Amino acid sequence: MRITNKLFFLLMTALPVAAIAGTAASANAYPWGEPGCPCATVLKTGSAASAGLVGAKLDAIDGTVKAFIADKTAPGAVVLVARRGVIAKWQAYGDAVLYTDAKFDKVAHPVPMTKDTIFDLASVSKLFTAVAVMQLWDEGKVDLDAPVAKYLPKFGVNGKQDVTVRELLTHTSGFRPDPPIPLYKIPGSRADRIDNVLQQPLEYPPGTHYVYSDMNFITLGALVEKLSGEREDQFVKQHITGPLHMTSTMYDPPASLEPRIAATEYQPWTHRGMLRGQVNDENAWALDGVAGHAGVFSDAHDLAIFGQMMLNDGTYDGARILSARAVRLLETNADSKFPLTGCGDPNGAKVPGSCVGNVSRVYNEDATGLGWSIDRGYLMGALSGPHTVGHEGFTGTMIAINKPNDIVVVMLTNREHPTRNGPSIVTAIRHVYTDVADAIPVVAPGGGDAWFSGYGSYLNRTLTAKVGAGGGTVSFKTWYRTDPGGDYGVVEASPDDQHWKTLAQFTGSSNGWRYKRYALPAGTQYVRFDYRTDSEINGRGWYLHDVKIGGHPPASWANPDNGWVKRGN
Known part of the structure; x- marks a missing residue:
């Protein structure tokens, strides 16, 4: 029997979660990069183990979120984690409404956060605009490499006649970040204010600089409206949120x-006054709450459906939103000509060589698909990588998906309540996403425990083995995902625990477990494994298994308590 797409979805959704996700009692059945798919394509609630996640590590999110609420980074949050189509964690924390004004005067009756609390998504709204543009591309109504002025003639002034649709999507148009005058200060109608944006000049020649710009997406919103004949909120409801049954997602x-x-x-x-239900972004508010760069409100479950649609290559519950080709374009780096440039100290001076020590990377934080951010380690933490895409919002919202692990993570906070001048939410988001990554098991070949380096910035963690009689070689199995060019695993040998010779170093990704074997210099008495990280951006870490010297386990470990731990996943 020929199974059509629709029949496939009906069959998959008719099965219980256990039949789709497997009945393994241990999350180790689905290690990093091996989610055991085909997985469920419609979200269902289930256990951490059925999602291929380690429950105890997933629960670490609770402490992370409660800590940043306690230090007033945000009054509350909702976190949802789904892997293999199984929602393994969906939790609300803190308060949705706590203050009456920017002086932190509290309301008489705080409103607790609930799992279905609706948030102002801020710039996460850009993802809906990007998907809308690609729907028009799927229909042949827009050419990504055509000048924007072909579709919006008013745009083709002040040196913008050659700016393409693709350059708007990738923030390489040359626009400044924001309109020079806030749109709410410009008299006239919504159409007048959009025209004001369309007629603005560029700061850079098209295609020469990456500058994240709301003006790009205000223009794209106008493009969607022109080509579809519908206002963007109507288009999104008709073609995205409606078919996906995202009933808690809307503008205004x-x-x-x-x-x-x-x-x-x-x-x-x-x-x-205090905003609740009105779009926070002033420029979106000036456009009646409907704009290409901001304006969407949603809850965690709806946003997870949106992410699962991307994991499913454009479909969800029988509804096709995008072609698989359009999804690939959205999530593939289109800004690779703006590469990593090296390292820098806090004052911006370049430092040659690797970024180890008290320096920060000057990196392309702006790897971007068509509207979707890629590999944002400073936000996505240990879950980051070239196949991790998503977006953050100024109000404290974030979504990220990682296809190799079939995972979607939604973190929504009200970090701007009651003021945008509070602590940054970036570190809190990064720690939550690292907690999620830590819950995806890394399983040593044949099972058993492996040495794990742990996480952190500016680490220099050494694990030293004493060499007994019959040395000559060191061998081990290793798995690592580190910040490429920023974090390193280094293997060294020494005759006296004072003078060390480097045998090997690892950075980036091992792409699975690898066996390594190195000859030891004559007279070697010590072998050490040194894990070195720079600031902020750290990957999933470094694992060592079955370490042998001269074909035998080390005679002893000199410092096994130096941050390294033995763990089974």
Whole structure:
């Protein structure tokens, strides 16, 4: 019998989660990069083990979130983690509404955060615009490499006649980050304010610089409206959120939903007071709450559906939103000509060589597909990599997906409540995403425990083995995912524990477990494994298994408590 796409979805959704996700009692059945797919394509709630996640490590998220709430980074949050189509964690923390003003005066009755709290997504809205553009591309209505002015003639002024649709999507158009005058200060209608953006000049020649710009996506929103004949909120509802049954996702939520909505900031300069249910972004507000760069409200489950659609190559529950080819374009780096440039100290001076020590990387944080951010280690933490895509929002929102692990992670906070001038949420987001990555097991060949380096910035963790009689070689199996060119695993040998010779170093990804064997210099008495990291961006770490010297386990370990731990996943 020929199985069509629709029949496949019906068969998959008819099966219980255990039949799709497997009945293994241990998450180790689905190690890193091996989620055991085909997986469930429609989200279902299940256990951490059935999702291929280590429950105890996934629960570490609770402590991470409660800590940043306690230090007033944000009043509350909702976190959802789904792997293999199984929602293994979906938890609400703290409060959705806590303050009356920017002085942190508290409301009489705080509103607790719930799992279905609706958030102002801020720039995560750009993903909906990017998907809308690619739907038009699928229909043959837009050429990504055509000048924007072909579709929006008013755009083709002030040196912008050659800017392409693709350059808007990849933030390489040459636009400045924001309109020079906030749109709410410009008199006139929504159309007048959009025209003001379309007629702005460029700061750089097209295609020469990456500059993240809301103006790119305001323009793309106008493009969607022109080519479809629908306002963007109507288009998104008709072609994205409606078919996906994302019933809690919309622009301009009605007053009836206010009890479910998290507050953002107190905004006296727009004469709106404490915002709850009105878009926080002033420029989106000036465009009646509907803009290409901001304006979407959603909850964690709806946003997870959106992410799962991307994992499914454009489909969800029988509805095709995008072609698989369009999805690949969205998630493939289109800005590779803006590469890593080296290292730098806190004052920006270049430092040659590897980025080890008290220096920060000057890197292309802006690897970008068509609207989707790629490999943002400073946010995605140990889950980052060339196949991890997503986006963050100024209000404290984040979604990321990783296809090799079939995982979607949504973290929504109200970090702007009551003011945007509070602590940065970046570190908190990175730690949560690292907690998620840590819950994806790394299983040593044949099972058993392996030495693990741990996580952290500016680490220099050494694991030293004493060489007994009959040395001559050191061998081991290794698995690593580190920040390429920033974090290193180094293998060294010494005759006296003072003078060391490097035998090998590892950075980037091993792409699975690898067997390594090296000859030891004559007189070697010690072998050490040194894990060195720079700031902020750290991968999944370094594992060592079945370490042998001269074909035998080390005579002893000199410092097994130096941050290295033995663990089974």
